[in-house]
Amino acid sequence: MSEEPEVITRVEGQVGRITLNRPKALHALTTDMCRLMIEALVAWRADPGVKLVLLDHSGERGFCAGGDIRMLAESGAGDGAAAREFFHTEYRLNHLLFHYPKHTVAVMDGVTMGGGVGLSRPCRFRVATERTTFAMPETGIGLFPDVGGGWYLPRMPGHIGLWLALTGARIKAADCELVGVATDYVESKDVERLKAGIIADPAAAETVLTELEADAGRPPLAAHQDEIDRIFGHEDVETIFAALERETSDWAAEQLKVLATKSPQTLKVAFRQLQLGGQMQAFADNMAMEYRIGARVVQKHDFIEGVRAVIVEKDNQPKWSPATVEGVTDEMLDEIFAPLPPDQEWTPLP
Ligand code: QUE
Numbered sequence: 561m562s563e564e565p566e567v568i569t570r571v572e573g574q575v576g577r578i579t580l581n582r583p584k585a586l587h588a589l590t591t592d593m594c595r596l597m598i599e600a601l602v603a604w605r606a607d608p609g610v611k612l613v614l615l616d617h618s619g620e621r622g623f624c625a626g627g628d629i630r631m632l633a634e635s636g637a638g639d640g641a642a643a644r645e646f647f648h649t650e651y652r653l654n655h656l657l658f659h660y661p662k663h664t665v666a667v668m669d670g671v672t673m674g675g676g677v678g679l680s681r682p683c684r685f686r687v688a689t690e691r692t693t694f695a696m697p698e699t700g701i702g703l704f705p706d707v708g709g710g711w712y713l714p715r716m717p718g719h720i721g722l723w724l725a726l727t728g729a730r731i732k733a734a735d736c737e738l739v740g741v742a743t744d745y746v747e748s749k750d751v752e753r754l755k756a757g758i759i760a761d762p763a764a765a766e767t768v769l770t771e772l773e774a775d776a777g778r779p780p781l782a783a784h785q786d787e788i789d790r791i792f793g794h795e796d797v798e799t800i801f802a803a804l805e806r807e808t809s810d811w812a813a814e815q816l817k818v819l820a821t822k823s824p825q826t827l828k829v830a831f832r833q834l835q836l837g838g839q840m841q842a843f844a845d846n847m848a849m850e851y852r853i854g855a856r857v858v859q860k861h862d863f864i865e866g867v868r869a870v871i872v873e874k875d876n877q878p879k880w881s882p883a884t885v886e887g888v889t890d891e892m893l894d895e896i897f898a899p900l901p902p903d904q905e906w907t908p909l910p
Pocket of ligand 1 (some may be wrong): 674
């Protein structure tokens with residue numbers, strides 16, 4: 561008897577289908593899962609019998625919660641080699657999907673966070689349902705919004721991407737459409753029909769999506785866009801905190817409360833990451849930057865402590881160091897963003 565694989569890859573008709581299948585961990589990604597996906601995508605890229613790639617998940621509990629955080633923290637507490645290997649592989653997969661020459665469809669029928677965003681966001685069609693919850697929650701565990709966050713987030717309308725990156729806010733389907741995370745909305749009850757329709761005729765994927773398209777409703781975020789742009793458009797993290805303190809709305813007070821729980825170091829890392837990524841011309845340059853950051857951050861106190869407090873012991877009382885954004889110096893950030901030795905830099909798949 562063989563164990564069920566954590567990613568199921570097969571060709572159905574003319575559709576290459578990748579099904580995330582690690583339901584007990586909300587399909588959080590391991591290095592092996594990323595390798596399996598790369599292998600299938602590379603084979604299908606050259607296969608004229610595959611017209612489209614469909615990316616979905618088994619079970620009812622979501623698309624993908626992120627990465628194998630416990631492994632990353634254990635590795636980071638040691639030599640960090642396994643963590644770097646994971647990031648290197650995952651970012652190659654993100655990059656492969658970004659430039660994939662065939663149509664890709666991601667069905668995000670549930671939690672889509674961190675690593676799950678890195679898989680779905682590069683897809684041509686990104687289907688949300690009423691069960692979709694999107695977030696980049698990494699600053700809450702002393703990590704940073706990677707998997708292409710430096711590219712996608714600063715390209716969202718106004719300063720919504722920075723707000724998502726810093727607060728780790730969770731948004732639902734209508735807001736996913738507003739910020740461009742989702743291209744389509746389909747009710748969960750129609751997801752099986754959607755997949756069957758795409759597999760039956762991948763050339764008609766867009767038509768099937770249009771036929772099953774439903775109304776996600778009004779995006780709640782729209783009511784806060786002006787506030788977000790006014791506050792999160794400031795020139796640094798300290799000024800954003802100061803601006804929030806001057807605001808009088810309940811919403812602003814809530815944002816301030818949320819930001820106060822996040823790792824000051826990774827708030828500043830994320831701010832600089834989005835600033836630099838927003839100016840880059842090539843997605844690969846952004847991934848190389850994120851790999852430099854990941855290689856450093858995974859071995860820092862805040863990540864080990866964040867995983868302890870939020871994931872392992874769940875006391876939700878991380879003791880960040882430095883404890884305030886004022887304590888995080890430009891020199892610390894320079895070190896995190898500095899180039900790696902040439903033979904250790906991230907490179908796309910050959
Ligand atoms: C930040 C993260 C992750 C997170 C929580 C954060 C993350 C991740 C998970 C997660 C959640 C449920 C699971 C699981 C992992 O939580 O990346 O295996 O069952 O994977 O605040 O980056």
